[in-house]
Every structure is written in C-alpha cells, then in structure tokens.
Amino acid sequence: MPSMVLLAEYVSINGTDLSDYCRKAELTTKVEEKDVTTYGSAGWKELRGGLKSGELALEFLQDVSASALDSIMWPLLGTVVTFEVRTDQAVVGTSNPKYTGSVLINGWNPIQGSVGDEAKTSVSYPTSGAVSRATA
Template sequence: MVLLAQFLSINANDLTEYTRKAEVSVEVEDKDVTTYASLGWKEVKGGLKSGELGCEFLQDVAATELDSIMWPLLGTVVPFVVRADQAAVSTSNPSYSGNVLIKGWNPIEGSVGDEATVSVTFPTSGAVARATS
C-alpha cells in the first residue's frame, strides 16, 4: 500500500490540502498482575487506552488558511477524522476518528531555504473509532 491521497479533517475542517503526513497511533497500558502463582512468569493485563494524532503540514499563514484555522483551536478538544485515501469510507478504506486536544501549535518552523512546515502531535481524548461504512 502506498499513501497517495490521505484525508485529514480536524474540527470539521478538511486539511488535506496542507497535510504531508497524518498518523494515528493507539496503545494500551500494560498492568503487571504477576503473583506467586505465576511461577516466575510475568503476567499482564490491558489497562487504559490512549492515542495520538501526529501531523505534518505545509504552513500557510494567509487569511482563512491553515494557521487561521488551527490557532483558535489551541487548548480545545475537537473532532478528527483520518483515512488512508480521500475516497469514501469502506472496508478497504477505513476511517479512524475521535477527539484530540490541540495542546500546541508551531506557527513558524524551518531553516533558511526550507518550506514552512508545522509538525505537531495531539493526544486523543476519549475513544478512537474505526469505521468501514
């Protein structure tokens, strides 16, 4: 699989035209429940689940563009949707969605001669859902 047309929406704003990378990761804490009955083997159970939405954008600070969309969201919890392709949601193009805390924003990043990019990671708040229809 090669990602050619990924879709990203944050707070109902389609940010696909600015997005270079969108990564959804989820994990479960491992809780040690080892006892003497474990006979020397460590036993674990799943604890709290958490996730992150990592993004890399090409920055645009013009009125109504990326920076003006993201800046007001700082400190708020907003919905997100990510798909591997911009096509409709299906069994071969699942949608991952939930809510993220916009906990930071880097309005200006880069060195001399670089394209202006923004790399951010937002923690999820609540469940991350996978949908195929």
C-alpha cells in the same frame, strides 16, 4: 505480498478537511500494561491491558494567508476537537476505514524552519476519549 502506497490521505480537524495542507499523518494507539503477576504465575510475568490512549501526529505545509491553515488552527489552541483520518480520500469502506475521535489541541507552531526550507509545521496531539474505526 499485500502492500499500499499512501498517495491521498484524508485528514480532518474540527470538521475541516486539511488534506491539502497535510503531508504526513500518523495515528497511534496503545494500552497501558498492568502487571498482575503472582506467586501462582510460576515465574512468568502476567499482564493485563489498562487504560487506552492515542496520539495524532501531523506534518503540515504552513499557510498563513487569510482563511488558510494558520487561521484555522490558531483559534483551536487549548480546545478538544474532533478528528478523522483515512488512508485515502475516497469513500469510507472495508478497504478504506476511517478512524475518528477527539484530540486536545495542546500546541501550535506557526513558524518553523530554517533559511531556504519549505514553511512547514509538525504537531502531535493526544487523543481525548475513545478512538473508533468504522467502514461505513
């Protein structure tokens, strides 16, 4: 049975490699269900795909040092920027496709956690426009 373990995901936001800060990345895509059932459907529901959308969820280990994560992400608040994610930091290929598109940076959590916790921040950004998959 084929399987894989994620050991070195690649995460880039606005052209900046943030892999060293990121410990979880999830890209989800979906299509709206549109009900086109008619009396001719013989009692069975018929569906067609509507608008597509996606979401990029990330968990970072926070760093507020000069030129670090917080200073990279804070200025992006409210903007639409590009992203790229891959299952591995190795070169893009048939066994390591890249997923690219744009996301709306609709929030940033500069401080998150409790006493004794690692300084981390979790964010989730909606895609804006098409998400593409490429192997070259």
